[in-house]
Amino acid sequence: MSNPFKTLALAGVATLALSASALAEIKLGATISETGPASFLGDPEAKTLKLLVEKINAAGGIKGEKIKLFLYDDGGDPNKARTFATRLVEEDGVVAIIGGTTTGTTMAVMPVAGENKIPFISLAGAIEIIDPVQPFVFKTPHTDKMACEKIFEDIKKRGLSKVGMLSGTDGFGASMRKQCLAVAPAWGMTIVADETYGPKDTDMTPQLTTIRGKEGVQAIVTPGFGQGPAIVTRNYNQLSMTIPLYQSHGVASNSFIQLAGAKESEGVRIPGTALLVADLLAADDPQKKVVTEYKALFEGATKTPVSTFGGYAHDAFAIFVDAAKRSKSFKAVDLRDAIEGTSKLVGTTGTVTMSAKDHIGLDLSSFRMLEIRNGGWTLVK
Amino acid sequence: MADFMQFALSGVTVGAVYALIALGFTIIYNASDVVNFAQGEFVMLGGMGTVFAHQAGLPLPLAALLAIALTAMIGIIFNRLAIETARNAPVVSLIIITIGASIFIQGVVQIVFGKQIYRLPSFSGDTPIPLFGANILPQSLWVIAGAIIVFIALWLFFTRTMTGRAVLATSNNRLAAQLVGINTNFMMTLSFGVSAAIGALAGVLVSPITLTSYQVGVPLALKGFAAAMLGGMGNPKGALVGGILLGLLESFTAGYLSSHYKDAVAFIVILVLLSVKPQGLFGTKTVNRV
Amino acid sequence: MRISPKMATLLTLSVIMLIAPFFFPSAYYFRIASLVYVNALAVVGVVILTGYAGQISLGHAGFAGIGGYACALAPVYLGLHPAASVVFGALASGVMAWIVGRPILRLKGYYLAVASLGFGILVSMVLTNEIAVTGGPDGMKVADLGLRSWLSERGLSLTNGQFWYTITALLLLAGAWLALNLENSATGRALRALHGSETAAGTVGIDVASAKLTAFIISAVYASVSGSLIALMNRMITPDIAGYMHSIEMVTMAVLGGSASVAGGVFGAAILTLLPQALTSFDQYEQVTLGLIMMLVMIFLRQGLLPGLASLLKGRGA
Numbered sequence: 001m002s003n004p005f006k007t008l009a010l011a012g013v014a015t016l017a018l019s020a021s022a023l024a025e026i027k028l029g030a031t032i033s034e035t036g037p038a039s040f041l042g043d044p045e046a047k048t049l050k051l052l053v054e055k056i057n058a059a060g061g062i063k064g065e066k067i068k069l070f071l072y073d074d075g076g077d078p079n080k081a082r083t084f085a086t087r088l089v090e091e092d093g094v095v096a097i098i099g100g101t102t103t104g105t106t107m108a109v110m111p112v113a114g115e116n117k118i119p120f121i122s123l124a125g126a127i128e129i130i131d132p133v134q135p136f137v138f139k140t141p142h143t144d145k146m147a148c149e150k151i152f153e154d155i156k157k158r159g160l161s162k163v164g165m166l167s168g169t170d171g172f173g174a175s176m177r178k179q180c181l182a183v184a185p186a187w188g189m190t191i192v193a194d195e196t197y198g199p200k201d202t203d204m205t206p207q208l209t210t211i212r213g214k215e216g217v218q219a220i221v222t223p224g225f226g227q228g229p230a231i232v233t234r235n236y237n238q239l240s241m242t243i244p245l246y247q248s249h250g251v252a253s254n255s256f257i258q259l260a261g262a263k264e265s266e267g268v269r270i271p272g273t274a275l276l277v278a279d280l281l282a283a284d285d286p287q288k289k290v291v292t293e294y295k296a297l298f299e300g301a302t303k304t305p306v307s308t309f310g311g312y313a314h315d316a317f318a319i320f321v322d323a324a325k326r327s328k329s330f331k332a333v334d335l336r337d338a339i340e341g342t343s344k345l346v347g348t349t350g351t352v353t354m355s356a357k358d359h360i361g362l363d364l365s366s367f368r369m370l371e372i373r374n375g376g377w378t379l380v381k
Numbered sequence: 382m383a384d385f386m387q388f389a390l391s392g393v394t395v396g397a398v399y400a401l402i403a404l405g406f407t408i409i410y411n412a413s414d415v416v417n418f419a420q421g422e423f424v425m426l427g428g429m430g431t432v433f434a435h436q437a438g439l440p441l442p443l444a445a446l447l448a449i450a451l452t453a454m455i456g457i458i459f460n461r462l463a464i465e466t467a468r469n470a471p472v473v474s475l476i477i478i479t480i481g482a483s484i485f486i487q488g489v490v491q492i493v494f495g496k497q498i499y500r501l502p503s504f505s506g507d508t509p510i511p512l513f514g515a516n517i518l519p520q521s522l523w524v525i526a527g528a529i530i531v532f533i534a535l536w537l538f539f540t541r542t543m544t545g546r547a548v549l550a551t552s553n554n555r556l557a558a559q560l561v562g563i564n565t566n567f568m569m570t571l572s573f574g575v576s577a578a579i580g581a582l583a584g585v586l587v588s589p590i591t592l593t594s595y596q597v598g599v600p601l602a603l604k605g606f607a608a609a610m611l612g613g614m615g616n617p618k619g620a621l622v623g624g625i626l627l628g629l630l631e632s633f634t635a636g637y638l639s640s641h642y643k644d645a646v647a648f649i650v651i652l653v654l655l656s657v658k659p660q661g662l663f664g665t666k667t668v669n670r671v
Numbered sequence: 672m673r674i675s676p677k678m679a680t681l682l683t684l685s686v687i688m689l690i691a692p693f694f695f696p697s698a699y700y701f702r703i704a705s706l707v708y709v710n711a712l713a714v715v716g717v718v719i720l721t722g723y724a725g726q727i728s729l730g731h732a733g734f735a736g737i738g739g740y741a742c743a744l745a746p747v748y749l750g751l752h753p754a755a756s757v758v759f760g761a762l763a764s765g766v767m768a769w770i771v772g773r774p775i776l777r778l779k780g781y782y783l784a785v786a787s788l789g790f791g792i793l794v795s796m797v798l799t800n801e802i803a804v805t806g807g808p809d810g811m812k813v814a815d816l817g818l819r820s821w822l823s824e825r826g827l828s829l830t831n832g833q834f835w836y837t838i839t840a841l842l843l844l845a846g847a848w849l850a851l852n853l854e855n856s857a858t859g860r861a862l863r864a865l866h867g868s869e870t871a872a873g874t875v876g877i878d879v880a881s882a883k884l885t886a887f888i889i890s891a892v893y894a895s896v897s898g899s900l901i902a903l904m905n906r907m908i909t910p911d912i913a914g915y916m917h918s919i920e921m922v923t924m925a926v927l928g929g930s931a932s933v934a935g936g937v938f939g940a941a942i943l944t945l946l947p948q949a950l951t952s953f954d955q956y957e958q959v960t961l962g963l964i965m966m967l968v969m970i971f972l973r974q975g976l977l978p979g980l981a982s983l984l985k986g987r988g989a
Contacts, residue, residue: 656775
């Protein structure tokens with residue numbers, strides 16, 4: 001297992017050495033939660049950025065200029081994220097910032113980006129990041145609201161309406177829980193149970209037992225990431241429950257199936273991205289090329305399965321590169337305008353078209369409802 | 382009734398996990414008066430070590446043995462290099478040293494093994510066993526049996542063997558223990574080795590249920606620490622009862638009151654209990670030397 | 672003229688505070704320095720509790736959380752000015768410390784550690800769970816203090832970094848001054864007496880319980896003000912401020928620097944705030960290095976870095 005790390009470290013050194021020798025370079029900043037409670041999200045994000053920067057520099061950079069990546073680990077602490085954002089802007093002189101793995105760290109970076117007029121592409125889920133729109137703040141993931149709507153749409157299609165929620169109390173789970181509770185009435189859903197679990201909890205059978213005991217409950221929705229959702233899925237089987245189980249996009253990775261077990265996760269549905277079903281996509285699917293290439297690059301270098309989160313970093317970087325190619329100059333303010341002008345850019349999460357009013361540029365159709373069958377993903381028609 | 386039973390089974394399973402960790406705290410505390418905040422890392426090393434030895438091709442029991450032996454070695458090295466050298470340091474310094482060790486071990490594991498989450502295969506399959514209208518996983522029985530066996534072994538060790546009594550004597554009065562011919566250094570080495578091994582064993586037993594990653598240690602150690610203090614630090618009976626009690630409190634709170642404040646109730650009980658009984662349930666009152 | 676140790680600490684601190692900004696190449700350095708001062712303020716509180724009175728708290732971040740969220744919530748719900756909210760938070764923390772401290776300070780050593788730990792976890796749990804009020808784990812925005820624009824209207828215009836540097840430096844200086852005065856007061860002597868031996872302190876007529884409670888309340892107020900400052904500086908707050916790791920960080924700063932003196936605590940806060948910034952190039956080796964430093968200092972410089980280094984230098988000089 002040490003090999004991928006060594007490869008990465010060497011690659012990082014090589015990148016630095018290369019970019020240091022280049023005369024002009026584009027300085028890109030990132031503050032990511034590589035360690036701490038959100039490292040499950042931040043780790044693939046950081047690895048993705050390093051790999052992509054290395055790849056583009058090896059191919060000659062953008063308009064002949066290499067990218068120099070300044071990457072800091074904020075450990076999921078907003079106070080640190082704010083400090084690193086200040087460092088990126090004031091010390092390193094970056095022209096754009098990618099990052100903010102969690103909504104908390106994103107909120108801490110936003111004022112720094114705004115005051116210094118540096119474009120900032122967040123990797124966090126909450127809708128508050130881009131609503132109301134702030135001129136310098138963008139984000140790549142779907143909002144939690146969209147994930148809830150995708151799930152509720154599917155539940156409705158099955159003719160069900162009574163939902164039990166079991167959410168993680170981490171930022172990801174809590175934010176999605178809030179959005180789901182808010183949009184449920186609009187989709188004709190009744191929330192009959194609203195339970196939570198701590199991100200480090202080891203047994204959720206009490207919560208599931210409570211939900212099972214609720215009159216007429218027809219489906220379970222469980223926002224969360226990391227080991228929690230896998231334990232929930234195993235506990236659900238332990239209790240021999242059969243009502244449909246929906247996990248969130250927070251588990252969208254093959255490692256979820258490995259952790260929960262192929263038998264245990266049979267029939268679980270999640271709103272996921274094309275990244276997970278790269279092989280199943282039709283040859284003419286616009287995302288086919290992008291997701292296949294990224295999957296090969298990431299899994300080849302790290303020997304770990306791709307996840308939605310690494311995909312968010314991929315898309316943020318793709319948006320930055322695309323904007324830099326179109327931009328009048330590599331100045332921060334011009335880059336901002338170019339990012340806002342992103343149009344029909346195909347990423348792992350969906351096709352992105354931004355505008356002055358829309359700083360995320362994805363719609364519901366970019367989410368795909370996936371179901372686990374025989375230890376693999378299938379598309380729900 | 383079925384619900385009650387399910388909550389109880391959940392509580393006992395989780396409680397047995399806490400008890401196993403609390404038992405590890407007990408041994409080191411008995412030998413050295415040190416509460417080892419790196420105890421959770423032994424649990425993590427046991428789980429992660431087994432995962433990687435198993436992935437490398439070793440059969441599961443052998444992988445587990447190897448991981449436990451390696452963790453015991455690490456415990457002994459930690460004692461020699463850090464705890465022995467810092468003997469007689471104030472409590473707060475010892476807390477910082479063991480927390481430093483915890484951060485250090487996590488850092489090393491994260492470099493060597495990465496930040497992925499892993500699961501060990503269950504020892505006896507994943508088919509739930511029905512019990513009074515509730516379901517329990519075979520692995521839970523392994524964990525509960527593990528906690529009980531370790532408890533009995535430790536209890537016999539501390540009350541029935543000369544070595545066990547020598548460990549207790551070392552803790553009570555190091556100088557006096559040396560005077561009556563006890564090799565106190567060996568007792569310390571022994572207790573760190575055994576404690577680390579028990580931690581690692583806990584890691585092997587619980588990983589199929591709780592999953593494992595480089596950062597599972599701290600939350601487990603905190604709960605184990607709380608359980609040990611609830612029962613009374615230093616007493617194996619306290620560790621077992623404290624662990625199970627904490628697990629039951631959590632699951633019944635989650636089941637009947639509110640899952641949002643599950644952990645809160647556990648800590649409120651600890652605060653209240655300690656203000657009534659400052660030595661925990663089974664702790665003995667120590668007399669302050671002036 | 673001989674300078675007392677108290678004056679020496681305050682003078683050194685003020686000179687450093689005055690001169691340092693002239694060497695700052697960018698606003699980033701003002702930010703880091705402000706963080707050093709804010710952390711040092713909380714650590715001075717820990718010095719009073721742990722260094723003077725010999726009591727352990729693994730839950731002091733709970734008070735930082737109360738202070739921080741007071742600045743976020745009081746302006747919204749009570750209509751208080753952010754500056755008044757700092758005072759409100761300090762009062763709330765003091766009252767909370769009084770309520771919690773009375774039962775738990777009867778405990779000793781590790782039992783006190785676990786009880787205070789429980790308190791800290793309870794605070795952070797309330798902040799995380801009461802989403803409707805606190806915004807949950809994603810936290811909430813904090814109102815602008817307004818003082819900077821007030822000053823600039825009166826002709827004193829400072830950048831954001833310079834402004835917070837000044838505020839935090841002044842408050843740390845005030846906090847250090849109070850702590851140093853306390854050290855030489857009757858209460859301070861009582862605290863140090865009970866640090867040596869509670870039983871002995873009791874027999875010579877010191878009210879041990881009330882002395883410990885006083886130290887606990889004072890240190891809680893320090894942590895609270897430090898939490899308020901972090902909230903106001905960042906203009907946002909999350910429950911991380913009340914988390915277990917933050918509690919550990921405070922104690923580590925104090926003990927690593929030398930918890931017996933205010934100077935040692937401030938030094939520890941400076942080292943541990945600067946270290947992660949210096950270690951960023953270590954990337955994945957950062958955690959290993961930090962853990963190693965914690966162990967090595969505590970094993971080989973048991974009194975802490977500042978007294979340890981001082982005695983090393985003296986030893987060499989002699």
